[in-house]
Amino acid sequence: MIERHLLKLRLRDKIDAAEEAALRGTIVDTVVHAAGRTIVRAGEELNYSTLLLDGLVGRYKDLKNGQRQITHVHVAGDFADLHGFTLKRLDHSLLALTPCTIARASHTRLREITETLPHLTRMMWYSTNVDAAIHREWEVSLGRRSAIQRAAHLFCELHVRLGVVGLADENGYGLAISQAELAECLGLTPVHVNRVLRELRERSLVEFRNGRVSFQDLPALRRLAEFDPGYLYLTPQPL
Amino acid sequence: MIERHLLKLRLRDKIDAAEEAALRGTIVDTVVHAAGRTIVRAGEELNYSTLLLDGLVGRYKDLKNGQRQITHVHVAGDFADLHGFTLKRLDHSLLALTPCTIARASHTRLREITETLPHLTRMMWYSTNVDAAIHREWEVSLGRRSAIQRAAHLFCELHVRLGVVGLADENGYGLAISQAELAECLGLTPVHVNRVLRELRERSLVEFRNGRVSFQDLPALRRLAEFDPGYLYLTPQPL
DNA sequence: CGGTAAGTTGACGTGCGTCAAGTCTCGTGG
DNA sequence: CCACGAGACTTGACGCACGTCAACTTACCG
Structure with a gap:
């Protein structure tokens, strides 16, 4: 289920069994989206973050003239909006670029992780910081x-x-x-x-x-x- | 000293006295840089993060042909590289755009915050997520x-x-x-x-x-x- | 008062945008 | 099996926003 995400995290640092279980425990459900569908719309209030299990997801922003800019492309194993956990609403939308399977991670449970598992919290923080590095590039x-x-x-x-x-x-x-x-x-x-x-x-x-x-x-x-x-x-x- | 940074954080959420003290306690020294100086060079290993007290700092990346792109401008009160706490080395450099006063926040002490003060940790995480939102824009x-x-x-x-x-x-x-x-x-x-x-x-x-x-x-x-x-x-x- | 960096302007070049007319692919229904 | 329509892709002709080059002015500082 979240194996691809774990694969990436473990390239950076160890994740122990308790941490792995906590991370798995954040997932409340799994949803499939057709290609071309907007998964999360900019500005809407969020109670969960989107973990991409399969497919491609883009972060994008619309302009008044109908143009849009995709600011990031997510691949399987990426959290598409883990930053939504602290931001609560997104400044961008999420688009399924291909048919997508996503898992939704409850913000309540992510919050529990930040209360009890500091090392895993740093790993999650790290993930969003890598996203920012990609934005810079x-x-x-x-x-x-x-x-x-x-x-x-x-x-x-x-x-x-x-x-x-x-x-x-x-x-x-x-x-x-x-x-x-x-x-x-x-x-x-x-x-x-x-x-x-x-x-x-x-x-x-x-x-x-x-x-x-x-x-x-x-x-x-x-x-x-x-x-x-x-x-x-x-x-x-x-x- | 770090009042401007606190001002920004408190616009988002309450910071209590213990949290404020912990944040103040991360600062190990204060340095002044002349305009035009590179404060942190891309790739170097970091033990501290840079809190801008006064002046303007740019994040930039160089290209082979000598051009460069500034990817973010920091104002007084901003952490210019709080993401360096989890990334350990930066993918970009930091440039003093004007004469700058900076405070350096020890990664060891930031780590202690993540071990003991989950709410303040979320606030710091939030700060880096806003930086990423600015990159997107x-x-x-x-x-x-x-x-x-x-x-x-x-x-x-x-x-x-x-x-x-x-x-x-x-x-x-x-x-x-x-x-x-x-x-x-x-x-x-x-x-x-x-x-x-x-x-x-x-x-x-x-x-x-x-x-x-x-x-x-x-x-x-x-x-x-x-x-x-x-x-x-x-x-x-x-x- | 001379030197140097920053800003200003004009003439001209070019990389990418615009517009428009195709072609190719593929799914659907007769 | 073919007809057809809708997207996606392709190509050419032309236009324009921004780049390049170069000369000049202004501001500042020792």
């Missing part, structure tokens, strides 16, 4: 990288993050989203994303096709994107 | 807003945040940074920032001059930026 992409570098960087990031939970290998991974959604992540138009994907393909770096990312030259792709996975904090560190 | 600016809207949005955000700690009034506030640094926040070139500032001035919205932001028509500026302060989470909420 996306700011760099949006502010300073060219369209082709942004796309390349995103493909590299998702490769590492999906790899951690066993959903990617050295050749690629499944990414069943449309070019329009990719455009919303990258701060570009769908038309330009299409041109950029063609260039990445023609330069024999990556192919994005039929909901799949296939690497042709990963080292060159990483060089193009100036990708350095340090910001994902996947190295062991006792908390 | 900047992603929206960088990805989807025009140059003039980005500038307008930043001026509105800093107005609210400086207002909370008593450093802004309805007419404006001090912001002693260069146009080049503004450009690094906004993902633009200094030349274009200069043109945008001229347009904001000619349209009688804001003036940015001699290290000061002076509003001429704040409601119109907020409309232009589509500014909604909800993402700053400045409303009371028991944690």
Whole structure:
């Protein structure tokens, strides 16, 4: 159930049996959402946080003119809104980018964890801090990288993050989203994303096709994107 | 000393005397940095977090070609890297944008807080979550807003945040940074920032001059930026 | 009073947006 | 089995917001 989440946490630090049980105990139910559905709407009051078991979820914000910006993409094993535990309402919405299975973690039980299990509390805090680090890296992409570098960087990031939970290998991974959604992540138009994907393909770096990312030259792709996975904090560190 | 930080926390929830004392007790020393100095370099191992007492600090990331992106601007009363407590090293650097006074909060003592004061721990967690919300809003600016809207949005955000700690009034506030640094926040070139500032001035919205932001028509500026302060989470909420 | 950094402006270039006309894919119903 | 409609994707022609380059002004400081 929450194995993929545990997998990620344990890459950073030990989680003992009591902690694991407490974490499992936060889950009150499991829900399935169809692709394209908004799971949580910005501003609504929350009593639970969303743990993604399977599928892809995006955090997004709408603009008045109908455009939107996806600010983060979550993969299986991620808490999509653990920050909602302290914020109580979200400044963004959550969108199912693919069909999704989610588990809902009760804020009441998360609160009990913060009262009784300080080490696990630090681990949860750590998780939200890594999310923020990802936001920062996306700011760099949006502010300073060219369209082709942004796309390349995103493909590299998702490769590492999906790899951690066993959903990617050295050749690629499944990414069943449309070019329009990719455009919303990258701060570009769908038309330009299409041109950029063609260039990445023609330069024999990556192919994005039929909901799949296939690497042709990963080292060159990483060089193009100036990708350095340090910001994902996947190295062991006792908390 | 840490009054401005307490001011912000207390806008959200009560902090009792024991909690206040514990927070004060984390501070081990105070340091002054000249404008332009890098306070913490990306990647270095940290034993303390940086609480900004006075001045402005930017979080930034460098790119290979010498460009850089500022991903967050901190005002007096902000912890600039409380997330460093769980991350142990930063994925970004910290820059003194103006002369700065900072207090350093020992990670050992912060850890003690997480062991003994769960409510204060949640408040600290909350602080880092608001930082992440600000990162998200900047992603929206960088990805989807025009140059003039980005500038307008930043001026509105800093107005609210400086207002909370008593450093802004309805007419404006001090912001002693260069146009080049503004450009690094906004993902633009200094030349274009200069043109945008001229347009904001000619349209009688804001003036940015001699290290000061002076509003001429704040409601119109907020409309232009589509500014909604909800993402700053400045409303009371028991944690 | 000279030097240096910050700000200003104009001419021109370009990466990405816009608009519009396709094509391809696939699910549905006749 | 084919017809058809709806999305998603693709491509070309053209436009514009912002970048680049370079010259100049202003402010400040020793």
